Amino acid sequence: MAEPVLAIRDLRKSFGALKATDGVSIDLYPGEIHALIGPNGAGKSTLIHQICGTLRQDSGQIRLAGQEIGTRTVAERARLGLGRTFQISSLAGEFSALRNVMLAVQAGQGSSFRFFKPVMHDRALTEAAMERLERVGLAARAHVPASELSHGEKRQLEIAIALALDVKAFLLDEPMAGMGPEGSKVLTGFLDRLRQEAPILLVEHDMDAVFALADRISVLVYGRVIATGTVDEIRNDPAVRTAYLGDHA
Amino acid sequence: MKREDAINLVLLLALLATPFIAQAMGETFTVTLVTRITILALAAVGLNIALGLGGLVSFGHAAFFGIGGYAAGILASHAMSGEPMLFGFEGSNQMPVVWLAAAIAAGVVSLAIGAISLRTSGVYFIMITLAFAQMVYYFAISWPAYGGEDGLSIVLRNAFPGVNTMRPMEFFLVCFGVLLAALIFSALLRSSRFGAALQAVRQNEVRVASIGISPMPIRLTAFVLSAMITAVAGALYADLNRFVSPSMLSWHMSGELIVLIILGGTGRLMAPVAGAALFVVLEFWLGGITERWQFFLGLILLATVLFARGGVIGLLAGKERHG
Ligand SMILES: Nc1ncnc2c1ncn2[C@@H]1O[C@H](COP(=O)(O)OP(=O)(O)OP(=O)(O)O)[C@@H](O)[C@H]1O
Ligand SMILES: [Mg+2]
Numbered sequence: 001m002a003e004p005v006l007a008i009r010d011l012r013k014s015f016g017a018l019k020a021t022d023g024v025s026i027d028l029y030p031g032e033i034h035a036l037i038g039p040n041g042a043g044k045s046t047l048i049h050q051i052c053g054t055l056r057q058d059s060g061q062i063r064l065a066g067q068e069i070g071t072r073t074v075a076e077r078a079r080l081g082l083g084r085t086f087q088i089s090s091l092a093g094e095f096s097a098l099r100n101v102m103l104a105v106q107a108g109q110g111s112s113f114r115f116f117k118p119v120m121h122d123r124a125l126t127e128a129a130m131e132r133l134e135r136v137g138l139a140a141r142a143h144v145p146a147s148e149l150s151h152g153e154k155r156q157l158e159i160a161i162a163l164a165l166d167v168k169a170f171l172l173d174e175p176m177a178g179m180g181p182e183g184s185k186v187l188t189g190f191l192d193r194l195r196q197e198a199p200i201l202l203v204e205h206d207m208d209a210v211f212a213l214a215d216r217i218s219v220l221v222y223g224r225v226i227a228t229g230t231v232d233e234i235r236n237d238p239a240v241r242t243a244y245l246g247d248h249a
Numbered sequence: 250m251k252r253e254d255a256i257n258l259v260l261l262l263a264l265l266a267t268p269f270i271a272q273a274m275g276e277t278f279t280v281t282l283v284t285r286i287t288i289l290a291l292a293a294v295g296l297n298i299a300l301g302l303g304g305l306v307s308f309g310h311a312a313f314f315g316i317g318g319y320a321a322g323i324l325a326s327h328a329m330s331g332e333p334m335l336f337g338f339e340g341s342n343q344m345p346v347v348w349l350a351a352a353i354a355a356g357v358v359s360l361a362i363g364a365i366s367l368r369t370s371g372v373y374f375i376m377i378t379l380a381f382a383q384m385v386y387y388f389a390i391s392w393p394a395y396g397g398e399d400g401l402s403i404v405l406r407n408a409f410p411g412v413n414t415m416r417p418m419e420f421f422l423v424c425f426g427v428l429l430a431a432l433i434f435s436a437l438l439r440s441s442r443f444g445a446a447l448q449a450v451r452q453n454e455v456r457v458a459s460i461g462i463s464p465m466p467i468r469l470t471a472f473v474l475s476a477m478i479t480a481v482a483g484a485l486y487a488d489l490n491r492f493v494s495p496s497m498l499s500w501h502m503s504g505e506l507i508v509l510i511i512l513g514g515t516g517r518l519m520a521p522v523a524g525a526a527l528f529v530v531l532e533f534w535l536g537g538i539t540e541r542w543q544f545f546l547g548l549i550l551l552a553t554v555l556f557a558r559g560g561v562i563g564l565l566a567g568k569e570r571h572g
Contacts, residue, residue, distance in 0.1 A: 052459060078461035091456045092449040095571045103449055106442050107460040112467060118440040125442075145571070165460060 003066065004029050005199050006051070006169045011060035013043075013050060013223075020046040021057065022223035026201070028169055033191065033200045035210045038220035039244055044203045047220070048173050051201075052084045053077045065168055079110065081168030083198065085158040085175060093147030097138060097157050100146050101129035104164035132160040136190070152183040159190065167198045176206040188212055211235075219244055253566035257519045261429070264290075264522060268421050280417040281489070286522075286529045287424045288485045293509045293521030294431045295478030300507065301516030302439055303471045304451030305367075308503050309378030312385040313359060313476040315498030317351035317483025319389065322401040322493035324350060329404060344409045344423065344488070348481045355480030356473055358385070363472035367465060379500060386498040400494025407488050414488065424485050428522075431478050436518055438474075447471050448571075479506075508546070512553055514560030517569060523561040 004027035013021040020043040028034050036044055049055035051062055053074040062070040069077050078084075091100045102125040106112060109124075119125055133139045136156040141149060146157060155175060162170060175191070176184045188209050194200060204210050210217065211231050218228040221243045227234060234240055250258075264287065271279035292314050299305040324347050327333070327340025334340060341347060366377040390398050406414040414420045438444045449457045450464045458464055487493040496502070505528070513524025531549070535542035557564055 054455060073463065074455070074458040075461050075463035078459050084459050086456060086459075090453065091460065092452045094452055094569075095445075095449070099445065099571060103445055103457075103462075104460050106445065107462045110461070112442050112446040112462055113470070114442040115444075116437045116441055118437070119442055119445055120440065122442075161460065 002030050004063075005065060006201065007061075007063040008047075008051065009061040009063075011047070011050060011062065012058045013046060013055065014058060019223045021050065021060075024060075024220070024223070024225055026218055026225065026228070028199045028201050030199055031195060032215040033195050033202055033213045035202045035204060035214035035217045036220060037204065037207075037210060037217060037244065042220045043223040044220055045173055046223075048084070048171050048201075048203060051171055052082055078107075078165070081166060081198075082171065083162040083165055083167030083169065084171045085155070085162055085173075090146040090149075090154060090157070091161060093145065095146060096143045097133060097146055097149060097153075097160075098126070098129055098142040100157060101132050101160050101164050102126060104161040105129050105132075108165045129160075129164065132163045135163060136160045151178055152180075152187075155179070155183075155187060159194065163197065170194065170198055170200040172200055173203045174205060175202070176204055176209050184209060253517075253562070253569075256562070256565050260519055260522055260526075261432075264526070265425060268418060272418055277417055280421055282529060282533060284417065284421045284424055284489055286525045287421065287428050288482050288489060289506075289509060289529065290521040290525035291424070291428045291431055291485065292479045292482035293506050293513070293525060294428070294435050295475045295480075295482065296506045297475075297510050297516065297521050298435060298438065298447075298478070299472050299475035300510055301520065302444060302447050302451065303468055303475075305468060305472060305475075306375050306507070307378045307472070307475070308375045308500065308507070309362065309366075309380075309382030310476070310479050310506050311498050311500060311502035312362070312382035313355040313479040314483035314486070314502055314506070315385065315389065315493075315495070316355045316358060317480030317485075318487035318493040318497045319395065319401070319483075320351035320354050320480070321347045321407060321484040321487040322403055323395055325403045325405075325407055326395070326401060342405070342407045344407045344414070344484075347407050347484050348427075351480040351484040352477040355476045355483075359473045359476030360469070363469045363476075367468050367472065379503070382498065382500060382503055386495055386500075389495040389498055396494070398495060400492055400496075403487060403491040403493070406491060407484075420489070424489075427481060427485065431481075432518065432522075434478075439518065443467070443470070508550060510560075511550060512560050514562035515558075517559070517562040517566075520560055520562055527561060 006028035008024060008026045011021050011024045024047060038044055050057045061068060064080055064082060069080060102119060105125050105128045133142050136159050138156045138160060141153060184206060191213055214231055216230055217234040218225050219240050227237050227240050268280040268283045296310045299307050324340045325342050328342040362381045366374055369377055395401050408414055409423050412419045412423055446462050446467050450467050454464050509524035509528050510520050512527050513520030531546055535545050553560055
């Protein structure tokens with residue numbers, strides 16, 4: 001198999017006596033969607049936070065494209081190609097959708113220290129941003145403030161922002177949460193195509209989406225990976241059935 | 250033209266026209282009053298970059314205002330006495346030199362203050378900037394070489410090439426020119442890439458970091474630029490009064506600048522001008538009627554915060570729209 005894009009090795013994180021991440025190792029390979037599932041409080045979000053740098057691990061390694069990133073800042077990890085989407089919060093809620101994506105294009109170019117040229121006249125920004133909005137089907141809403149977008153549209157905007165960055169690996173924490181069945185279906189189709197941009201580590205409770213999308217699944221319980229495998233292997237794993245899936249499988 | 254642009258233009262023209270009208274009517278004092286508005290507005294244009302665009306509630310900008318004032322006073326006093334100061338430099342009574350010195354001095358100090366205080370946020374940031382400003386204040390008080398508690402007089406206003414700065418009208422025009430330049434800079438800044446990043450950092454710091462823009466350098470740059478502009482205002486203020494004293498460095502001054510911006514409409518381009526005009530007029534009129542004018546100022550401030558978040562500009566031009 002190819003080299004993993006994202007390699008997590010023996011990661012540990014405790015909150016007091018609680019071992020929220022207890023020796024987790026996960027690989028994310030090129031072109032795959034790797035789903036991370038597990039009951040509430042299993043430590044999925046905590047793991048995502050450590051990968052993107054908003055939480056510091058107690059020990060263990062995180063490598064992105066062969067480079068150790070475990071001690072870098074959030075912004076440095078992002079510049080190295082870690083793309084994360086957020087559940088509810090917008091990048092800049094007061095700005096229009098277009099300006100949000102423009103900011104991401106600007107970040108991708110690494111050029112925020114320019115003081116005089118108005119961004120709205122900067123076609124390198126506006127055109128690149130508009131193109132991303134068209135790809136996620138949000139072009140018609142380009143000039144609406146991000147805070148006034150619907151729930152689903154905010155998710156689309158998040159993806160457009162991710163597309164504007166040169167992402168090597170995506171981290172998506174519950175992208176389907178709060179979306180209606182129709183929205184979930186659209187987003188599922190979209191994520192299916194997104195994996196061609198970069199592999200996705202997907203935290204998701206919506207099992208229909210997980211089974212439809214995932215190439216591999218890891219099951220996290222009490223901070224430990226109790227199983228990793230293909231969809232079929234996980235569905236038929238007795239330990240997983242008792243710990244999490246129950247009647248879902 | 251957008252409505253806000255039109256309002257901004259009208260405000261600027263009114264600011265420019267008032268002294269001419271006043272002088273024609275023989276009201277020279279009004280010229281001085283409008284000059285005071287102009288200089289306070291300039292100081293607030295500086296603070297508005299940190300506070301309005303960056304969301305950095307600096308309660309220590311009096312330090313930079315005062316540093317600018319002392320730069321003007323100290324350079325002028327050495328130019329007058331001929332006594333050399335640091336590195337054998339003999340002082341200067343030329344405004345451009347004074348402004349440059351003010352901006353550089355405030356730039357260096359704000360870099361140090363910012364590098365430390367920007368590690369904190371919220372109330373801690375407010376308190377730590379206040380603490381630094383108080384340190385500068387007490388330093389000035391206990392520094393006898395430049396007047397200590399009594400302050401320092403400037404015998405003749407510093408000079409500007411081709412202008413007689415001792416004439417109120419001409420001095421006003423110099424101040425107005427600097428304000429205009431600062432407003433143009435501020436307008437360009439807010440619509441630039443840097444301005445976009447700065448405003449986004451205010452709105453959602455974590456999210457901005459997650460797309461690869463480090464918040465700290467953005468904030469520090471804004472803080473330093475902001476301090477430099479406020480320092481130039483301080484130099485002009487010292488020239489206006491022909492006097493610098495530690496009161497320019499006091500926390501009242503920091504508070505006043507914040508109040509100006511809130512009254513004008515936090516973050517709006519012309520908030521400093523609208524706020525300074527309202528503040529000085531209130532101070533003058535209410536101050537003439539009652540000694541407790543600040544009580545009424547407090548009520549107006551309260552009403553602004555509770556019912557008119559956008560301040561004067563918000564009332565006139567409506568909610569801000571970003572492209
Ligand atoms: N900052 C923190 N301080 C203390 N405990 C925390 C902190 N963050 C998370 N925890 C605890 O760590 C455990 C793992 O939480 P986490 O949010 O990672 O779970 P999760 O798998 O994302 O759950 P969910 O499916 O509900 O989103 C929980 O018991 C939680 O209470
Ligand atoms: Mg979670």
